[in-house]
Amino acid sequence: MTILVPGGAGYIGSHTVYELIDRGYDVVVADNLQTGFERAVHPSARFYKADIRDRAAMTEIFQKEKIDGVIHFAASSQVGESMTDPLKYYDNNLGGTTALLEVMVEQGVKKIVFSSTAAAYGEPERIPILESDRTEPTNCYGDTKLAMERMMSWCDRAHGLKYTALRYFNACGAHESGEIGEAHDPETHLIPVILQVPLGKRESVTVFGEDYDTRDGTCVRDYIHVTDLAKAHVLALEYLVGGGSSDVFNLGNGVGFTVNEVIKTARSVTGHAIAATSSERRAGDPAQLVASSAKAKQVLGWKPEHDSLEEIIASAWKWHSSHPKGFEEE
Secondary structure (H helix, E strand, C coil): CEEEEECCCCHHHHHHHHHHHHCCCEEEEEECCCCCCHHHCCCCCEEEECCCCCHHHHHHHHHHHCCCEEEECCCCCCHHHHHHCHHHHHHHHHHHHHHHHHHHHHHCCCEEEEEEEHHHCECCCCCCECCCCCCECCCHHHHHHHHHHHHHHHHHHHHCCEEEEEEECEEECCCCCCCCCCCCCCCCCHHHHHHCCCCCCCCCEEEECCCCCCCCCCCEEEEEEHHHHHHHHHHHHHHHHCCCCCEEEEECCCCEEEHHHHHHHHHHHHCCCCCEEEECCCCCCCCEECECCHHHHHHHCCCCCCCCHHHHHHHHHHHHHHCCCCCCCC
16 A cells, blocks of 8 residues: 655654554655655655645646555644644645645545644543543633644535544654654643753753642643554554544553652653753643543554653663754765
């Protein structure tokens, strides 16, 4: 099968491309390199520098490569930026997905796995979060992702286009080869921000809020290794190929770690005394976000294999310490 991966030069997309190729798939990557890196693309994948909003370019790729299915990562994903520049997010995320789905319908491609987000839930009703829980995003990024899910649902009704939307929690870690990993500018994810301290890129890590109703007062999050996420995308594709119905799945370890616990583990893994400073809570930060992944385990046969926080941080440290400038220096 030939699988198109829009956004396959980005963090989670590039790891999924590696997993697809390991599983014997023929892979085509389309990425405008707005936030991705061509060096992150697996050498066996065919790469097109293309924007999914460009219908003509996407039509050409579908026809030339004879695409059988899509795993869709192409989207803007910075929560803070989405609140200050919401129109960018509607244009890129919804506009891009509209164009992609139009081309899929025109070309008769009926299967898509979608990279969604736990931000679709907003403030959680309960912990762990279930797929059936209320979806009321508290930021524009989460709102666009939820709208993208709904768009696919209506395309299923109208055109028989089958989708799986994977709502995942805090993606982290890096590929075991050390060849690819996380490289964002600016970096906002906790683990790489923490690791910038031993790399000499910042003096300390800021802890936003120490008065939450959690075991040590800091926020609790569910950290999921990027390789486990990549494997889930492949399983979701195979589920659709096998005749599965459109559905939504949470992806997480089901275990939450506090910010202080992550910092403590990073100190142990790196051997560096990582300085931490305290600051006020950030608006919109829930005390806890932890997933129930029971549905993905039951329906997709997925099981996280890299669920140790020490292993997650060690893999990230291996990548960041050997690539302190990400992909730019190679």
